[in-house]
Amino acid sequence: MKVTRRQFVKGGAAAFTVTFAAPELLSDLARAQGVRARNLVILYLGGGNDALSTLIPYTDPSYYSRRPTIAVPAANVLQVGTDASRVPLGLHPRLGGLKQIFDQGRLALIQRTGYPNQTRSHFLGTDIWSTANPSNAAGTGWVGRYLDSLPSPVDALTGWNTTRELPRVLQAERVGVPAIANPAGYAFASPNIGAEAAAERAAALRINSHVPIDRPELAFVYGSAQAAMTTLDRVATVASYAGTVAYPNTGFSQAMKAIAGAMVRGIGTRVFYVTTGGFDTHSNQNPNQANGTYANLMGNLNDGLIAFYNDLRNQGLLDDTLVMSFSEFGRRISENGSQGTDHGAAALMLVFGGRVAGGLYGTAPNLSLDPGNPTLENSGGDVAFETDFRSVYARIIDNWLGGSSQAILAGDFRNPRLTFV
Amino acid sequence: MALPLDRQLEHLLRRAGFGARQDELDTFRRQSIRGAVDLLTDFERIPDDVDQRIGQPGYASMTIRGQFSPQAVIGDARQRWLFRMVHTDRPLQEKMTLFWHNHFATAYSKINGLIGSEEATRYLAARPDEDPGGVRGQLEMLRDNALGNFRQMLVDISQDVAMSFWLDGRTNVRLRPQENYGREIMELFTMGVGNYTESDVYAAARVFTGWNLARPGAATDRARRYAFQYFPAQHDTGDKTFSFPIYPDGNRTIRGRAAADGMQDGMDLIDALVRHPETPRYIGRKLYRFFISETGQIDERWLQRFSFVYFQSGYDMRAVIREVLLSGEFWDQASYYTRLSWPVEFVVRAIKDVGWRGFSLGDALTPLSNMGQNLYEPPEVAGWDSGRAWFSTGSMLARMNFAAALAGNQRFNLATAARSASAGGSPESLLAYVLEGMPCQDFDGPVRGELLDYLRSTTAWTGSAAQLQTKLPGLVRLVAGSPEYQFV
Incomplete structure (x- = not known):
């Protein structure tokens, strides 16, 4: 008998999904661990966000003289008042949603975050921000170490990574974080149907509950496979989440929708990771033109975040949620020859949520090339850091997650001026 | 046997x-x-005729719209590369091309955003004989240099059109040096991070000023193309001083030259980077992790031997890869299955083990993306994050599901072959037969037991054609989707 591939697909054999009853034990476990349902969303802006185009010192003449083609005109910024050094600041014009959150007092803008001798490398920089360890950035992530600090057994859905690859910030010693880019695609396929497919899935579930001894790499993969098998049903409940607001049809916004769905369905997840990339704007940064590169970056970010914020508010979950953004570095102050900016130093962090004390934290740089200017470094080329990024993490660990920042960050980075939560 | x-x-x-x-x-x-x-x-001994098998009976098929256009449609380019990986008789050439694609990671999406999909595909994947302007896309260049000279490779990549878009070299000009390429050639392509300073980055950017692109000819000319060109008027003619030696005598300064001769600055820097003692150590560590083992320390003597061969051979990659493949560390049985497969390695090996007749490589593209590896689309300039980073829950599920789709697709081929090998006598004989064709790490006893229990489930074992057509794909998917099979 000759059967073509198409007939298989038509018969549903290639992607038949079997459903099982939810494993109640795990759900109970998850609920037990989420006594205080405080959620943390880690947002990574990939590529090194140009902080000076996000939060704009629109009265600094050096900002305009050093960025002749890519400065945002003062008239266009969304003013958010002056910071402690009395520098008036404004958000990028495409951040109208974030401006609303700011006006509601729920968005903290933490200026000039970084660490001494900051690297300009994407990879080392991302690793340092992820591990919170500038001297050895090869280890586990700070969020991973937080997960490791939770009492065992840690439920397989305690963390949710919306990207396909495990970012270093989530790497842990003993807790695996599932990568679920799209809950709708998170299903178990089978070449067979009915009882045969069920037998296959049951076999996969039993096989993957095996724990190999003295084979750590193999055990790691078993851990991933087991987590996949045991989270299928709960994730399926998220796939059907519609949201109370319309989320834009971008990868980033759909990931934010999945996060909101996971919170609404109460599947036990406490830490989420989401990313949006394209911030490595070496050329044609174009922050001023509709559909310019940077305007699109801001628009995409803004539209996903405000949809998420409004959805959670409608669902009554805003007070349980804190979102924190990071990026591996800020960018050079002066624009380069291709209307872009190269890798720089200090960065801007955003923190928002229902219990966040919003406002401007830290002080803006003075962008003048005066050699004695303490807010710049690298011969005035880059913004010098003022607030150690680890002190932002420390605040979140101690005051939001209820963990111990000194243990997780291996040092005391607490900073009493950071009162955003 | x-x-x-x-x-x-x-x-x-x-x-x-x-x-x-x-x-x-x-x-x-x-x-x-x-x-x-x-x-x-020495793969030149074997004809490079794999592309001629595309579309022939007996080989994997493709999902194409209209004319097969790997020089203009990125999905076709992806399928052609997968086809080569499955059917080539020069496997190391394709493997090294993949290594270099990851090393000089260049992503389609950025170039597509700048010049559109057809042109982006062209500069990434066109074969000179299929392009009206004779464009040799980046992948063909990497393939030509797969085991070539590393210095030549660096010259070629520094003048590569796709790279010039990707790392913005085309915009690097005298009055406004563009640092992107100057940084990455040191950090990612040669010495590695920690061996250069920020002022080196700036100096390197100035060195490459004027290394831009030209696109002469009329817009209506199909042969019109971007090509590397040195623009003397855009070159910074000042001295450039580095923190590491540029010349064999230890001199750290590239003396300013007349603009017309300024292209030599870039050649001097490339020579210095190729000659830098950290370069073979950086490349050697990457090759060790790629070919030998991802676990354990890399022995210092191994790296020294590697560096020695690198310098002694004049940066000849064929010599250094022979050193890798003939080293005791490579052949040590403890190195078997100590590397977590990349998604393309998993997919291609599964196709080779399970079967390809009637399977379209187009059906591997979305699964590959779900596993985290879209060819021609590395996530960042450092390429893909390998090892455990491949094995998130979702990507593991994507591997299991690809195994299911492939096994279902090959249902009749599998059952027919098993029957002609008389493998269906018992669950034990069928499992032994499958594992013979799909070599992987040993299964622990309990896991073998589960695989046999699966074969015995639902109906009593008869080994009938119908039973084989059901249970054999199920078994193959369980094996290909097992953690043991994810190692190479």
């Missing part, structure tokens, strides 16, 4: 290729170990 050398040959072909088709195994069985390495590294 497996011959004693088969385990070694399979190891060699998993690492230096993408697993072994039966015909490949037969070819390599006629060789000694050294002869097998020769056959892999």
Whole structure:
């Protein structure tokens, strides 16, 4: 008998999904661990966000003289008042949603975050921000170490990574974080149907509950496979989440929708990771033109975040949620020859949520090339850091997650001026 | 029957290729170990005719719209590369091309955003003989240099059109140097991070000023193309001083030259980077992790030996890869299955093990993306994050589901072959037969037990055609989707 591939697909054999009853034990476990349902969303802006185009010192003449083609005109910024050094600041014009959150007092803008001798490398920089360890950035992530600090057994859905690859910030010693880019695609396929497919899935579930001894790499993969098998049903409940607001049809916004769905369905997840990339704007940064590169970056970010914020508010979950953004570095102050900016130093962090004390934290740089200017470094080329990024993490660990920042960050980075939560 | 050398040959072909088709195994069985390495590294002896098999009966098929256009449609380019990986008789050439694609990671999406999809595909994937302007896309350049001279490779990549878009070299001009390429050639392509300073980055950017692109001719001319060109008027003619030696005498300064001769600045820097003692150590560590093992420390003596061969051979990649493949560390049985497969390695090896007749490589593209590896789309300039980073829950599920789709697709081929091998006598004989064709890490006893229990589930074992057509794909998916099979 000759059967073509198409007939298989038509018969549903290639992607038949079997459903099982939810494993109640795990759900109970998850609920037990989420006594205080405080959620943390880690947002990574990939590529090194140009902080000076996000939060704009629109009265600094050096900002305009050093960025002749890519400065945002003062008239266009969304003013958010002056910071402690009395520098008036404004958000990028495409951040109208974030401006609303700011006006509601729920968005903290933490200026000039970084660490001494900051690297300009994407990879080392991302690793340092992820591990919170500038001297050895090869280890586990700070969020991973937080997960490791939770009492065992840690439920397989305690963390949710919306990207396909495990970012270093989530790497842990003993807790695996599932990568679920799209809950709708998170299903178990089978070449067979009915009882045969069920037998296959049951076999996969039993096989993957095996724990190999003295084979750590193999055990790691078993851990991933087991987590996949045991989270299928709960994730399926998220796939059907519609949201109370319309989320834009971008990868980033759909990931934010999945996060909101996971919170609404109460599947036990406490830490989420989401990313949006394209911030490595070496050329044609174009922050001023509709559909310019940077305007699109801001628009995409803004539209996903405000949809998420409004959805959670409608669902009554805003007070349980804190979102924190990071990026591996800020960018050079002066624009380069291709209307872009190269890798720089200090960065801007955003923190928002229902219990966040919003406002401007830290002080803006003075962008003048005066050699004695303490807010710049690298011969005035880059913004010098003022607030150690680890002190932002420390605040979140101690005051939001209820963990111990000194243990997780291996040092005391607490900073009493950071009162955003 | 497996011959004693088969385990070694399979190891060699998993690492230096993408697993072994039966015909490949037969070819390599006629060789000694050294002869097998020769056959892999001296691949010019074997005709490069794999592209001519595309569309022929007996090979994997493709999902295409209209004319097959790998020089203009990125999905076609992706399928052609997968096809080469499955059907080539020069597996090491494709494997090294993948290594270089990751090393000089260039992503389609950014170039697409700048010049559109057809042109982006062209500069990434066109073969000169299929392009009206004779464009050699980046992948073809990497393939030509797969085991070539590393210095030549650096010159070619520094003048590559796709790279010039990707790392913005085309915009690097005298009055406004653009640092992107100057940084990455040091950090990612040669010495590695920690061996240069910020002022070196700036100096390197100035060195490459004027290394831009030109696109002469009329817009209506189909042969019109971007090509590397040195623009003297855009070159910074000042001195450039580095923190590391540029010349063999230890001099750290590239003296300013007349603008017309300024292209030599870039050549001097490339020579300095190729000659830098950290470069072979950086490349050697990457090759060790790629070919030998992802676990354990890299022995300092191994790196010294590697560096020695690198310098002694004048940066000849064929010599250094031979050193890697003939080293005791490579052949140590403790190195078997110590590397987590990249998604393309997993997919191609599964296709080679399970079967390809009637399978379209187009059906591997979305699964590959779900596993985290879209060819021509590395996530960042450092390429893909390998090792454990491949194995998130979602990507593991994507692997299991690809195994299911492939096994279902090959249902009748599998059942027919098993029947003609009389493998269906018992669950035990069927499992032994499947594992013979899909070599992987040993299963622990309880897991073997579960696989046998699966074969015995739902209906009593008869070994009938109908039962084989159901249970064999189920077993194949459980094996290909097992953690044990994810190692190479």
